[in-house]
Amino acid sequence: MGTVSVVGIGAGHPEHITVQAISTLNAVDVVFMMDKGDTARELLEFRREVCARYVTNPSCRIVTAADPGRPHGPAADERAVADWRTRRAEIYEQLIAGQLGGHGHGAFLAWGDPAIYDGTVDVLHQVLGRGTVSFELRVIPGISSIQALAAQHKISLTRAGRPLHITTGRRIAQGFPDYADDVVVMLDAYCAFTEMDGDLDVYWGAGVSSAGEALISGRVSDVGQQITAARAAARSRDGWVMDTYLLRRPDRR
Numbered sequence: 245m246g247t248v249s250v251v252g253i254g255a256g257h258p259e260h261i262t263v264q265a266i267s268t269l270n271a272v273d274v275v276f277m278m279d280k281g282d283t284a285r286e287l288l289e290f291r292r293e294v295c296a297r298y299v300t301n302p303s304c305r306i307v308t309a310a311d312p313g314r315p316h317g318p319a320a321d322e323r324a325v326a327d328w329r330t331r332r333a334e335i336y337e338q339l340i341a342g343q344l345g346g347h348g349h350g351a352f353l354a355w356g357d358p359a360i361y362d363g364t365v366d367v368l369h370q371v372l373g374r375g376t377v378s379f380e381l382r383v384i385p386g387i388s389s390i391q392a393l394a395a396q397h398k399i400s401l402t403r404a405g406r407p408l409h410i411t412t413g414r415r416i417a418q419g420f421p422d423y424a425d426d427v428v429v430m431l432d433a434y435c436a437f438t439e440m441d442g443d444l445d446v447y448w449g450a451g452v453s454s455a456g457e458a459l460i461s462g463r464v465s466d467v468g469q470q471i472t473a474a475r476a477a478a479r480s481r482d483g484w485v486m487d488t489y490l491l492r493r494p495d496r497r
């Protein structure tokens with residue numbers, strides 16, 4: 245039976261990769277990469293850079309496949325997302341069947357950590373469930389963008405004995421939860437914090453741990469506009485932006 249590893253590669257710093265991830269990349273026959281088109285070209289380049297830097301096994305191949313493209317906006321209803329996942333599962337299945345030859349070892353690279361807002365592990369479970377290919381599934385953790393955010397701001401995400409909530413921009417736009425004082429927000433295209441209590445503290449970062457990193461922190465009422473401007477500038481410079489932030493209910497209340 246073959247093996248498929250999902251390898252976390254960090255969120256933009258080539259040294260945010262574990263020794264276990266490097267050993268795994270050097271043990272595989274093939275690294276699979278999904279090409280998401282022009283807007284994600286730099287992310288694909290980063291994956292290639294990671295392999296070029298760490299893979300010393302000359303027989304390791306890189307195989308790239310076109311990603312079916314996740315639906316966004318109003319078209320992204322539950323059914324459209326489920327269809328997209330099924331198409332992804334079919335592509336993964338074809339890659340595994342065609343490239344691993346029954347006993348080989350392949351790796352899919354996950355941005356940051358595979359356990360945080362990344363569908364790769366779930367899609368591979370779906371592939372296993374379809375029953376046409378069999379393999380041992382392994383998951384190698386990586387440094388998530390939220391760990392990198394905390395490190396760059398030199399803060400802890402959690403306060404003693406209190407919960408941490410991780411959510412999306414769409415969810416936080418519905419209101420700050422009343423059961424947590426510390427909320428990490430990812431996948432926020434609209435800077436939802438600008439609609440929230442200005443007395444919250446925010447620790448924001450775009451391209452955290454990468455060369456184009458931008459970091460801003462302070463009270464939402466003081467730095468909110470500065471963050472939206474920095475986000476817009478990064479987006480117009482690169483054509484895309486990945487940002488995340490911690491919203492913290494301050495103790496000063």
Ligand SMILES: C[S@@+](CC[C@H](N)C(=O)[O-])C[C@H]1O[C@@H](n2cnc3c(N)ncnc32)[C@H](O)[C@@H]1O
Pocket residue numbers: 255256354355356357358359360361362387388389390429430431432449450451452453454486487488
């Ligand atoms: C699909 S999720 C993937 C998260 C990833 N698995 C992780 O562990 O960081 C993409 C979101 O992660 C966040 N993100 C990823 N890389 C980032 C970075 N270098 N700086 C800031 N946020 C980042 C952004 O919120 C982005 O919208």
